[in-house]
Amino acid sequence: IPVEPFDLVVFGGTGDLAQRKILPALFRRFCGGQWPEDVLVLGAARKKLDDDGYRALVAGWLKEHAPDRSADCAALDRFLSRVGYVPVEAQGDEGWPELAARLSRDRVRAFYFSVGPRLFGALAERIEAHGMASDKTRIVVEKPFGHDLESARALNATLAGHFRERQIYRIDHYLGKETVQNLMAVRFGNMLFEPLWNSQYVDHIQITVAETVGVDGRESYYDRAGAMRDMVQNHLMQLLCLIAMEPPAKFDPDAVRDEKLKVIRALDPVLPHHIVRGQYVGVDGQPGYREVVGNPRSSTESYIALRAHISNWRWAGTPFYLRTGKRLVARSSVINVMFKDAPHSIFGADAGRHANVLSIRLQPNEGITLKVTIKEPGQGGMRLVDVPLDMSFAEALGPENQVSPDAYERLIMDVVRGNQTLFMRGDEVEAAWAWTDPIIAGWESSGDVPKPYDCGSTGPGDAELLMKRDGRNWQGIK
Numbered sequence: 001i002p003v004e005p006f007d008l009v010v011f012g013g014t015g016d017l018a019q020r021k022i023l024p025a026l027f028r029r030f031c032g033g034q035w036p037e038d039v040l041v042l043g044a045a046r047k048k049l050d051d052d053g054y055r056a057l058v059a060g061w062l063k064e065h066a067p068d069r070s071a072d073c074a075a076l077d078r079f080l081s082r083v084g085y086v087p088v089e090a091q092g093d094e095g096w097p098e099l100a101a102r103l104s105r106d107r108v109r110a111f112y113f114s115v116g117p118r119l120f121g122a123l124a125e126r127i128e129a130h131g132m133a134s135d136k137t138r139i140v141v142e143k144p145f146g147h148d149l150e151s152a153r154a155l156n157a158t159l160a161g162h163f164r165e166r167q168i169y170r171i172d173h174y175l176g177k178e179t180v181q182n183l184m185a186v187r188f189g190n191m192l193f194e195p196l197w198n199s200q201y202v203d204h205i206q207i208t209v210a211e212t213v214g215v216d217g218r219e220s221y222y223d224r225a226g227a228m229r230d231m232v233q234n235h236l237m238q239l240l241c242l243i244a245m246e247p248p249a250k251f252d253p254d255a256v257r258d259e260k261l262k263v264i265r266a267l268d269p270v271l272p273h274h275i276v277r278g279q280y281v282g283v284d285g286q287p288g289y290r291e292v293v294g295n296p297r298s299s300t301e302s303y304i305a306l307r308a309h310i311s312n313w314r315w316a317g318t319p320f321y322l323r324t325g326k327r328l329v330a331r332s333s334v335i336n337v338m339f340k341d342a343p344h345s346i347f348g349a350d351a352g353r354h355a356n357v358l359s360i361r362l363q364p365n366e367g368i369t370l371k372v373t374i375k376e377p378g379q380g381g382m383r384l385v386d387v388p389l390d391m392s393f394a395e396a397l398g399p400e401n402q403v404s405p406d407a408y409e410r411l412i413m414d415v416v417r418g419n420q421t422l423f424m425r426g427d428e429v430e431a432a433w434a435w436t437d438p439i440i441a442g443w444e445s446s447g448d449v450p451k452p453y454d455c456g457s458t459g460p461g462d463a464e465l466l467m468k469r470d471g472r473n474w475q476g477i478k
């Protein structure tokens, strides 16, 4: 669906995120025909560049990060003709009048804060001071949104000093993934699942975000953050909310976010013996976490597994197991809804125990599968076997739907449309910090040291024990 004309300013327009994600996403939407003719994208950062200098940089980034689309030179040129650049100092006066002069009046204006959070206040203040804030102005802010509850509150208060909540778009790119939205469609668009979506039929839920990459390139940030702040407080928490929330009355931003907030507020504090922290060590000459961050005594976790409980009518008694880690054996983000066994097997003990599993894969190969039990074909007697029922939409809806749009494409267009459904509200972010802060404070006060695990493994053995103690197992990462 085409959007109305807009101006988009990317603060930090020469940075890593702009290069790899924001500009390629804009370009893909442009190629997808979603833009009206009249759009302006302005990079704004410290580097001294003019429009042509920036366009040459952008062309290089698009060739690298959107090679399929940028092969079409005519499309690339048309896109670049809508791109410009203004050198701006976020904390000073330089560039602001020039920036203000380039923007159109009376149309949607989005400012993407692709800079560190310490600059959010300076940017918000100057946007307002230079007359660039109107009713149609929106700001997009990246993670990390705070370091703890106190800093998140301070950031929210700073932004609220210049913009209303409905103008603030806090990005969690996990929410822009096609499968995450599909999860809501599967849950709330079908009769089939929702009646079973509770502690009576669901044994437990596993949420895994496994990465093969380490912390290279983000060492100093990561060593202050760790997996709890970097992944659990935001991405895993958002996935947990979408799985656990009550059906909102409608698919509108506040209805959805109200329900997510209720989930976070219903989370019990996590007991220390329900958490495993890990830190990777090098094998075969590869550097371990401490070598990479250059801190031989670091007690920051690069892995975490925990068991969470939601104290409400729907989920009491159903554990949610969350795990995430770096330098693991495979890259895989998946939510597994593990249903209970059938109450009685009419096929006898040797037919095995079988339970349905709904797997929602975010990456790689986004898609949803339901494991169902059928008769093993051709065998004498009644032997059972599990087969996946593939609900990936690509096959059913045709080859043009095989490639899901990148999360950033969807989210940036939602900003232009003014749709906040897939963005975090300030109170959600604060509630999530209120849940993680005591856990982190507990480690700090006890001097907890993470368990070592080998690069390329599935994580520390204690994470397996966390499950085994409950008579359960993690689904494989690969």
Ligand code: NAD
Residues within 6 Å of the ligand: 011, 012, 013, 014, 015, 016, 017, 018, 044, 045, 046, 047, 088, 089, 090, 091, 113, 114, 115, 116, 117, 119, 142, 143, 144
């Ligand atoms: P980066 O260091 O690569 O780029 C920072 C950008 O900010 C540069 O364009 C720089 O010129 C500009 N900048 C810095 N100080 C400035 C100032 N005083 N005035 C004007 N411009 C200034 O950072 P990045 O990796 O692109 O990350 C940007 C933001 O996005 C950060 O908040 C980061 O935490 C977040 N983020 C990044 C990624 C990623 O994959 N890179 C992922 C998630 C979130």
